[in-house]
Amino acid sequence: MLQNTEDQSQKSVASSSLEGQSNDDSFENIWQELKWRGLVHVSTDESELEQVLSGAPITYYCGFDPTAPSLHLGNLVQLLTMRRLQLAGHHPLGLVGGSTGMVGDPRPTAERSMNTKETIAEWVGYLQGQVARFLSFEGDNAARMVNNLDWTAPMSAIDFLRDIGKHFRVGTMIKKDNVASRLSSDEGISYAEFSYQILQGMDYLELHRQYGCLLQTGGSDQWGNLTSGTELIRKVEGKQVHAFGTPLITNSDGTKFGKSEGNAIWLDPNMCSPFSMYQFWLNSADADVIKLLKVFTFKKRDEIEALAAAVEDRPHAREAQRVLAFYVTSLVHGEEATQKVIDASGALFGKADLGLLDEATLVAATSEVTRVVVDREELSVLNLLVASKLAGSLSAARRTVGDGGAYVNNVKIADPDSVIDDTDLLHGRYLLLRRGKRTLAVIEVEA
RNA sequence: GGCAGAUUACCCGAGUGGCCAAAGGGGGCUGACUGUAAAUCAGCUGGCAUCGCCUUCACUGGUUCGAAUCCAGUAUCUGCCA
Numbered sequence: 001m002l003q004n005t006e007d008q009s010q011k012s013v014a015s016s017s018l019e020g021q022s023n024d025d026s027f028e029n030i031w032q033e034l035k036w037r038g039l040v041h042v043s044t045d046e047s048e049l050e051q052v053l054s055g056a057p058i059t060y061y062c063g064f065d066p067t068a069p070s071l072h073l074g075n076l077v078q079l080l081t082m083r084r085l086q087l088a089g090h091h092p093l094g095l096v097g098g099s100t101g102m103v104g105d106p107r108p109t110a111e112r113s114m115n116t117k118e119t120i121a122e123w124v125g126y127l128q129g130q131v132a133r134f135l136s137f138e139g140d141n142a143a144r145m146v147n148n149l150d151w152t153a154p155m156s157a158i159d160f161l162r163d164i165g166k167h168f169r170v171g172t173m174i175k176k177d178n179v180a181s182r183l184s185s186d187e188g189i190s191y192a193e194f195s196y197q198i199l200q201g202m203d204y205l206e207l208h209r210q211y212g213c214l215l216q217t218g219g220s221d222q223w224g225n226l227t228s229g230t231e232l233i234r235k236v237e238g239k240q241v242h243a244f245g246t247p248l249i250t251n252s253d254g255t256k257f258g259k260s261e262g263n264a265i266w267l268d269p270n271m272c273s274p275f276s277m278y279q280f281w282l283n284s285a286d287a288d289v290i291k292l293l294k295v296f297t298f299k300k301r302d303e304i305e306a307l308a309a310a311v312e313d314r315p316h317a318r319e320a321q322r323v324l325a326f327y328v329t330s331l332v333h334g335e336e337a338t339q340k341v342i343d344a345s346g347a348l349f350g351k352a353d354l355g356l357l358d359e360a361t362l363v364a365a366t367s368e369v370t371r372v373v374v375d376r377e378e379l380s381v382l383n384l385l386v387a388s389k390l391a392g393s394l395s396a397a398r399r400t401v402g403d404g405g406a407y408v409n410n411v412k413i414a415d416p417d418s419v420i421d422d423t424d425l426l427h428g429r430y431l432l433l434r435r436g437k438r439t440l441a442v443i444e445v446e447a
Numbered sequence: 448g449g450c451a452g453a454u455u456a457c458c459c460g461a462g463u464g465g466c467c468a469a470a471g472g473g474g475g476c477u478g479a480c481u482g483u484a485a486a487u488c489a490g491c492u493g494g495c496a497u498c499g500c501c502u503u504c505a506c507u508g509g510u511u512c513g514a515a516u517c518c519a520g521u522a523u524c525u526g527c528c529a
């Protein structure tokens with residue numbers, strides 16, 4: 001069950017997609033660039049941290065807990081921040097939380113449901129691979145992957161309480177935001193989740209001792225956990241180490257960032273297709289797109305400022321959205337997959353008559369879209385909406401048609417009882433099904 | 448361990464025997480207008496064989512012609528006491 005972190009990091013040697021990434025040398029130092037990109041929300045002593053980051057290479061870390069089989073866009077902010085620091089010459093430690101994932105970081109709302117140790121171990125493996133893809137494992141400041149289970153699992157409860165627990169004051173612990181909000185809620189908080197901050201503090205101490213780690217980064221919601229580490233190290237080692245938290249990325253209209261169709265945008269292509277990811281970025285609001293370019297790309301300041309001007313002058317052209325969508329989708333899924341997605345988007349959202357596309361083009365264009373094979377007997381529009389998951393149930397499908405939101409081959413369907421006949425099939429076996437303006441699925445009819 | 452309270456649909460939250468598939472809000476979906484944007488306005492938002500039927504108000508059982516509502520037990524959470 002225990003993942004060997006050495007093996008993992010070697011297996012996931014950085015891909016060529018890291019080539020061409022660099023920081024913007026028009027900034028005085030990396031700290032200034034991070035601030036310009038809006039990546040610093042809170043930090044330990046800022047002038048000191050800026051000095052540390054401007055000096056000789058240091059070792060820093062950021063952790064990812066296995067709460068799902070994949071990382072998502074929120075984690076991508078951290079991954080890219082790590083990469084920026086690496087490009088500035090510092091040594092990254094990519095931590096996957098084999099132990100912390102078993103305990104659960106307290107969410108403000110409710111206790112986390114526990115997953116089995118087997119599941120967590122499996123997810124740890126997936127996350128290690130994903131984290132590794134965004135860091136370079138070559139050169140003077142090669143990244144290293146670590147798993148906190150390696151130093152947590154062998155520790156006895158008594159050692160934990162004496163060596164670590166003794167340094168934590170409950171009064172301080174219950175004041176941390178996540179804990180405090182849970183304590184004042186009806187839900188309360190379990191001792192396990194309450195202890196989470198100690199585990200994360202211990203991680204930082206361990207990495208400080210083992211690798212001389214001097215900086216931890218994370219989301220600003222992690223601030224309490226970040227400082228629990230800096231405080232522990234100060235008490236135990238008498239050393240001042242650093243941490244900073246990136247802001248929570250928000251949408252200007254107040255909705256949650258990083259969701260599409262109610263689902264998180266995952267980095268795993270099996271959980272969120274490159275097509276969906278591209279569409280997600282392309283649909284960014286004008287008010288958000290520049291901020292997103294700063295956070296999610298390595299585009300330089302002058303390029304981003306030019307795009308900001310483009311948004312002002314010709315918003316309908318959506319140049320910034322296109323750059324953002326191409327850039328980030330390429331970063332996560334590679335340029336080749338992204339180019340296919342762009343071609344598909346052109347074909348599917350364009351004005352072209354689908355019947356005029358030759359079969360090869362159609363198949364290529366739709367290769368990234370949800371594809372469902374159905375039996376020839378099942379060709380009612382309502383069935384197809386359900387089979388393709390465009391509608392959650394027959395009732396929902398009926399509503400969609402009633403709302404005027406169902407299209408077959410870009411033609412609106414008015415009658416809920418419509419049945420597809422052979423003449424509607426493209427190349428004798430394909431149908432393009434759409435719900436609303438932009439949710440697509442391809443139906444392939446079994447001969 | 449004792450006492451008191453809570454548990455309603457994706458979330459918050461009304462409902463204290465029939466008029467309850469369950470008010471209201473949030474979120475979400477769809478439409479109109481647009482630029483596959485935002486804002487605005489409108490409709491929808493348990494399931495199905497859709498003018499009807501079925502399953503839901505923590506769980507199990509009971510009272511009743513009839514229960515989200517009453518009773519008993521169980522679970523989980525919260526508070527106070529020990």
